Amino acid sequence: xxxxxxxxxxxxxxxxxxxxxxxxxxxxxxxxxxxxxxxxxxxxxxxxxxxxxxxxxxxxxxxxxxxxxxxxxxxxxxxxxxxxxxxxxxxxxxxxxxxxxxxxxxxxxxxxxxxxxxxxxxxxxxxxxxxxxxxxxxxxxxxxxxxxxxxxxxxxxxxxxxxxxxxxxxxxxxxxxxxxxxxxxxxxxxxxxxxxxxxxxxxxxxxxxxxxxxxxxxxxxxxxxxxxxxxxxxxxxxxxxxxxxxxxxxxxxxxxxxxxxxxxxxxxxxxxxxxxxxxxxxxxxxxxxxxxxxxxxxxxxxxxxxxxxxxxxxxxxxxxxxxxxxxxxxxxxxxxxxxxxxxxxxxxxxxxxxxxxxxxxxxxxxxxxxxxxxxxxxxxxxxxxxxxxx
Amino acid sequence: xxxxxxxxxxxxxxxxxxxxxxxxxxxxxxxxxxxxxxxxxxxxxxxxxxxxxxxxxxxxxxxxxxxxxxxxxxxxxxxxxxxxxxxxxxxxxxxxxxxxxxxxxxxxxxxxxxxxxxxxxxxxxxxxxxxxxxxxxxxxxxxxxxxxxxxxxxxxxxxxxxxxxxxxxxxxxxxxxxxxxxxxxxxxxxxxxxxxxxxxxxxxxxxxxxxxxxxxxxxxxxxxxxxxxxxxxxxxxxxxxxxxxxxxxxxxxxxxxxxxxxxxxxxxxxxxxxxxxxxxxxxxxxxxxxxxxxxxxxxxx
Numbered sequence: 001x002x003x004x005x006x007x008x009x010x011x012x013x014x015x016x017x018x019x020x021x022x023x024x025x026x027x028x029x030x031x032x033x034x035x036x037x038x039x040x041x042x043x044x045x046x047x048x049x050x051x052x053x054x055x056x057x058x059x060x061x062x063x064x065x066x067x068x069x070x071x072x073x074x075x076x077x078x079x080x081x082x083x084x085x086x087x088x089x090x091x092x093x094x095x096x097x098x099x100x101x102x103x104x105x106x107x108x109x110x111x112x113x114x115x116x117x118x119x120x121x122x123x124x125x126x127x128x129x130x131x132x133x134x135x136x137x138x139x140x141x142x143x144x145x146x147x148x149x150x151x152x153x154x155x156x157x158x159x160x161x162x163x164x165x166x167x168x169x170x171x172x173x174x175x176x177x178x179x180x181x182x183x184x185x186x187x188x189x190x191x192x193x194x195x196x197x198x199x200x201x202x203x204x205x206x207x208x209x210x211x212x213x214x215x216x217x218x219x220x221x222x223x224x225x226x227x228x229x230x231x232x233x234x235x236x237x238x239x240x241x242x243x244x245x246x247x248x249x250x251x252x253x254x255x256x257x258x259x260x261x262x263x264x265x266x267x268x269x270x271x272x273x274x275x276x277x278x279x280x281x282x283x284x285x286x287x288x289x290x291x292x293x294x295x296x297x298x299x300x301x302x303x304x305x306x307x308x309x310x311x312x313x314x315x316x317x318x319x320x321x322x323x324x325x326x327x328x329x330x331x332x333x334x335x336x337x338x339x340x341x342x343x344x345x346x347x348x349x350x351x352x353x354x355x356x357x358x359x360x361x362x363x364x365x366x367x368x369x370x371x372x373x374x375x376x377x378x379x380x381x382x383x384x385x386x387x388x389x390x
Numbered sequence: 391x392x393x394x395x396x397x398x399x400x401x402x403x404x405x406x407x408x409x410x411x412x413x414x415x416x417x418x419x420x421x422x423x424x425x426x427x428x429x430x431x432x433x434x435x436x437x438x439x440x441x442x443x444x445x446x447x448x449x450x451x452x453x454x455x456x457x458x459x460x461x462x463x464x465x466x467x468x469x470x471x472x473x474x475x476x477x478x479x480x481x482x483x484x485x486x487x488x489x490x491x492x493x494x495x496x497x498x499x500x501x502x503x504x505x506x507x508x509x510x511x512x513x514x515x516x517x518x519x520x521x522x523x524x525x526x527x528x529x530x531x532x533x534x535x536x537x538x539x540x541x542x543x544x545x546x547x548x549x550x551x552x553x554x555x556x557x558x559x560x561x562x563x564x565x566x567x568x569x570x571x572x573x574x575x576x577x578x579x580x581x582x583x584x585x586x587x588x589x590x591x592x593x594x595x596x597x598x599x600x601x602x603x604x605x606x607x608x609x610x611x612x613x614x615x616x617x618x619x620x621x622x623x624x625x626x627x628x629x630x631x632x633x634x635x636x637x638x639x640x641x642x643x644x645x646x647x648x649x650x651x652x653x654x655x656x657x658x659x660x661x662x663x664x665x666x667x668x669x670x671x672x673x674x675x676x677x678x679x680x681x682x683x684x685x686x687x688x689x690x691x
Binding site for chain 1: 626627630633634637645649650652653656657658659660661662663664665668669672673674675678681682683685686687688689690691
């Protein structure tokens, strides 16, 4: 009997060992289907032969390139990339009371990474005292939820300061080929028009056909832009770029945002109200829409189910509520320049609110500990050196 | 003298054909209908288009008119007419087989099936592959068997088991398809890299994919996708073997499916979790281990 279990154990071991001998071209077929930096890094960290086969993708942007703005002044801009990650514990250590942590990481200068609030540009300068000096990503489950691109002035030092230097308040959407050789960048110019910069260009070029653009997104291999009436187009890159209408305007609402959720493109319509002083815009409610491509229209979505939408200042993304303990889905995290009464200046949660689609309630993030702890402070399991101790 | 009754046949596309009873009863099926008294109105033939029905009637008329004489000359003339009659494109030929079978016209069935059997002997590799797809499409395997038209071939696994498979199914593998085209598939095809356990699964996969029409309707494709999802719910050792087999046999859709499955199993896991699922432990040299540590560790400011 013992001989049998031993031989079965050997069989299991030998069959498992075969995976490290998976022929290189087949391993690459698998790697092709994992297209985020962290997934590939993880694959490389599994065993010796996989480490040799799987190429490491350069994480920083191919170059910090100067882009001269259209009005011909001589200061240059560079593109800063941040990655939004959801960190969790490996399955063996998961418990109902332990939730994942949402972070945004910026690594413009090699070996000097910064943690940024996933929704804003607020950098977490004062890390908690016992935060690990070196953070080991291989201990955690890492899912990439999105990327954020911000244009900064060239002279702006990347360490420490919040980016008051960013020229364009609007979004940047970016695409590059995997070897980084060719790229396209779309942004919303100060005039509200779309502007484009391609590999080989010297300046940003405005696209006149889309004035008062509210948001941009690179989704499913294409650039989408929406104006403040909800009219949405696909921008086909070329000289000149071609805009094709994919959805007509919607009625009502003030600011439109585009966000990807579960493989679908959604639109969020923000309704503003005059603040107390009649100056600031205060978001009072949100409606969510999904795209009916055939009918060229946005159709309202009543319930997001388990999903949570995040409308950040410079990017949008979504996540599944069950990743985070104590959170229900069907809600929206949003940023607002309106300061809630109990906001502290320069707090982790300043200017961030949360909206519940089911009952229409909204409030500052700081009032909802279950939802605020998703972002900050870092959860307890981050500090523990040896995962086995949990 | 008995008056020759007129029988009306209606094709699947609604066209009416009038013919004499004596011609109509060349078809055993129609003969039985007349005997059962079901032929007073037009007889609907939902399986036969007007194009094919016209040809069938032409055949029956000729064979009724020509006396079966002792004289070879007359019979030879009829044989020559028959030979011309079957000079049609492959699709029409197969439709004639189906119609002859449905209508119970034995001599026409003999003629058409023999024509196909003779064609296959003369065919080039490419054409053979097309013929087998047509046979599969029209579910003609049983008829072909009677006429000794080989629609199956034999595969031999590495552990010596033989698998008898429809040619159309085996052709899902580009490797086997090339062998058929190169005429190397007349005997059993040995597959030294595939065990019987895995070959059985691969054949099951190919069968399902050949039999399911690739429809525009999402419902059919969704059903196939669900079947695929179930198909890959296997242990990691079998998954590994399926990837290698799909690669060796060049079955692109199976290779895509299995690689995607592995990618989905890996995505979002830690390296340690991946090792637990797929391997024993890492085998890094100290230098490699250091490199891996560096790649994974970040210092935050």
